Amino acid sequence: MTPDIDLRIASMVRAMEDVVRPAIDPLNSLAAEQAALIVGHLRLLAIQWSKAESYARTCLADLEATLEGLAPSGGPATRAAAADLAEARAPGGGAEAHYKAVMRATDSLVRAAARDGDPAFREALHHAVLAFSTRQSLRDRSWFAASGFDLNPAELHSIANLTMETAR
Amino acid sequence: MILTAETTDTCVAIEPRIFAILEEKKARRLTGPYIPRSIAQVTASLESLYGPGSISGLRRMAGGASKEQFVFDHGGERLVLRMDPLEGLIETCRRREDQVLRAMHGVVPVPEVRHADIDGATFGLPALVTTFVPGVAKPPQAAASVSGLRTDFDAHWIALLAPAFIDNLVCIHGFDYRAAALPDFAMPGGDPHEMALRQVNWWGKVWADDVVDAFPIMALAECWLRENLPACTDPVLVHGDYRTGNYLFDPAGGEVTAILDWELAHVGDFHEDLAWNLQPIFANRGADGETMTSGLFRRDEFLSAYENASGRTVDPAALFFYDVLAAWKCAVIDLSSCLTAARDGNNHQDALLSWLATSAHVVLSHLTALLEKGRH
Numbered sequence: 001m002t003p004d005i006d007l008r009i010a011s012m013v014r015a016m017e018d019v020v021r022p023a024i025d026p027l028n029s030l031a032a033e034q035a036a037l038i039v040g041h042l043r044l045l046a047i048q049w050s051k052a053e054s055y056a057r058t059c060l061a062d063l064e065a066t067l068e069g070l071a072p073s074g075g076p077a078t079r080a081a082a083a084d085l086a087e088a089r090a091p092g093g094g095a096e097a098h099y100k101a102v103m104r105a106t107d108s109l110v111r112a113a114a115r116d117g118d119p120a121f122r123e124a125l126h127h128a129v130l131a132f133s134t135r136q137s138l139r140d141r142s143w144f145a146a147s148g149f150d151l152n153p154a155e156l157h158s159i160a161n162l163t164m165e166t167a168r
Numbered sequence: 169m170i171l172t173a174e175t176t177d178t179c180v181a182i183e184p185r186i187f188a189i190l191e192e193k194k195a196r197r198l199t200g201p202y203i204p205r206s207i208a209q210v211t212a213s214l215e216s217l218y219g220p221g222s223i224s225g226l227r228r229m230a231g232g233a234s235k236e237q238f239v240f241d242h243g244g245e246r247l248v249l250r251m252d253p254l255e256g257l258i259e260t261c262r263r264r265e266d267q268v269l270r271a272m273h274g275v276v277p278v279p280e281v282r283h284a285d286i287d288g289a290t291f292g293l294p295a296l297v298t299t300f301v302p303g304v305a306k307p308p309q310a311a312a313s314v315s316g317l318r319t320d321f322d323a324h325w326i327a328l329l330a331p332a333f334i335d336n337l338v339c340i341h342g343f344d345y346r347a348a349a350l351p352d353f354a355m356p357g358g359d360p361h362e363m364a365l366r367q368v369n370w371w372g373k374v375w376a377d378d379v380v381d382a383f384p385i386m387a388l389a390e391c392w393l394r395e396n397l398p399a400c401t402d403p404v405l406v407h408g409d410y411r412t413g414n415y416l417f418d419p420a421g422g423e424v425t426a427i428l429d430w431e432l433a434h435v436g437d438f439h440e441d442l443a444w445n446l447q448p449i450f451a452n453r454g455a456d457g458e459t460m461t462s463g464l465f466r467r468d469e470f471l472s473a474y475e476n477a478s479g480r481t482v483d484p485a486a487l488f489f490y491d492v493l494a495a496w497k498c499a500v501i502d503l504s505s506c507l508t509a510a511r512d513g514n515n516h517q518d519a520l521l522s523w524l525a526t527s528a529h530v531v532l533s534h535l536t537a538l539l540e541k542g543r544h
Binding site: 100103134144150 | 227228229230317318381382385386387388391449451453517519520522523526527530533536539540543
């Protein structure tokens with residue numbers, strides 16, 4: 001584990017900032033922009049890497065809680081998508097892969113319910129998806145805040161606080 | 169209100185040329201990874217076009233998240249070469265871009281097309297050669313992020329650029345596209361909902377073809393869009409990406425010298441360009457902390473200025489639909505093609521694409537808020 005990941009990322013940032021970027025031909029604007037992006041990515045990775053597993057568990061736990069209590073009902077498409085979702089929710093694999101699998105199955109259920117879901121179920125599903133997306137988009141904005149795209153940074157959480165306890 | 173609709177399993181009411189290029193991309197992406205063209209390779213291609221020793225001053229340009237861009241001199245002119253990589257942020261058609269640039273010449277300031285390599289016979293992949301238009305995309309010393317996002321205009325620059333921003337948009341929307349040579353652009357049919365449906369089908373196909381990770385809110389948005397298509401009784405030429413970052417201006421006097429990035433142009437509803445420009449991802453904070461669309465206008469100022477200059481009336485319901493469409497389209501781009509191009513190594517700016525994709529969650533936040541509002 002030694003040298004650790006933080007040290008190696010910091011070393012790469014310093015090399016880029018102190019050696020590589022100053023050496024780039026000022027007329028080579030593409031190379032200058034790419035070098036700046038590499039530094040940006042490295043700084044974001046430095047903030048995120050050690051929290052990635054915990055963050056994925058937080059997202060997964062919220063999604064699982066969102067789906068609890070939903071009772072899919074409808075025609076063949078809805079029933080098949082619901083069965084796929086139940087399978088995706090079965091424990092297993094890493095948190096990030098599991099979260100993405102459940103997201104994918106939930107997405108399919110939304111599309112299937114649009115075809116032949118019972119109205120009451122569709123309403124409940126849409127309400128749940130919107131509520132989850134409200135929370136998740138805030139989390140994801142916080143997770144990527146350092147990229148600087150957010151117009152409202154005061155709304156965001158620190159990555160350190162994006163834990164299971166702050167998920168809901 | 170219940171949000172229901174069929175998803176995009178078929179390609180009804182999609183523009184034929186758009187459908188064709190999206191299908192071509194699926195085959196082309198398998199030939200990667202993409203190796204950025206060297207100066208020697210580009211020189212050879214240009215000399216095969218213009219003759220040995222006929223070009224000089226060739227160098228790469230920055231920007232262009234979906235094209236490789238070079239500037240060079242030939243025949244006493246400075247020219248720009250825009251070449252397709254295997255995959256980009258968006259998949260668009262050089263033939264349509266050629267047609268619309270020629271059509272808009274003399275209507276609004278645009279680069280002039282000098283050569284269109286539609287099938288890549290000269291450059292290996294489709295490319296356009298246009299005149300080089302001097303100008304800057306942001307004021308000297310002003311802050312800005314990639315692709316012109318978060319450009320910081322002070323009051324001096326706002327006073328110079330905001331009126332021209334409106335005037336040029338009104339000129340584009342007032343252009344008589346029916347009389348122009350735009351053979352690859354689908355014209356309006358008989359169904360007034362077709363303008364909106366074509367866009368949902370276009371970007372629904374992109375999402376279906378290129379999705380990397382699913383987001384249930386994207387499915388919900390697509391359902392809502394299909395259920396709420398507005399009628400369009402006054403189709404116009406839509407620029408498709410009209411915002412700060414996609415025009416150049418004289419850094420001394422502020423005159424707009426070129427409107428750029430016409431590759432998403434199509435015939436559609438004028439609300440589409442308005443809603444696109446109003447997306448929070450293209451906004452910045454003004455000196456008083458207010459949200460400034462494209463860094464130039466408060467929302468209401470922008471809409472009233474457009475109404476006054478165009479004589480059109482903004483329909484709040486249509487604007488709301490196109491607000492949802494614009495947010496969904498931004499998310500489609502950021503979370504599908506942008507990532508597949510980077511994942512597959514099929515672009516010359518993979519690092520930029522994967523960086524831009526991190527902005528998707530700002531867009532999803534806006535999209536979610538809109539859909540929540542649309543339920544009530």
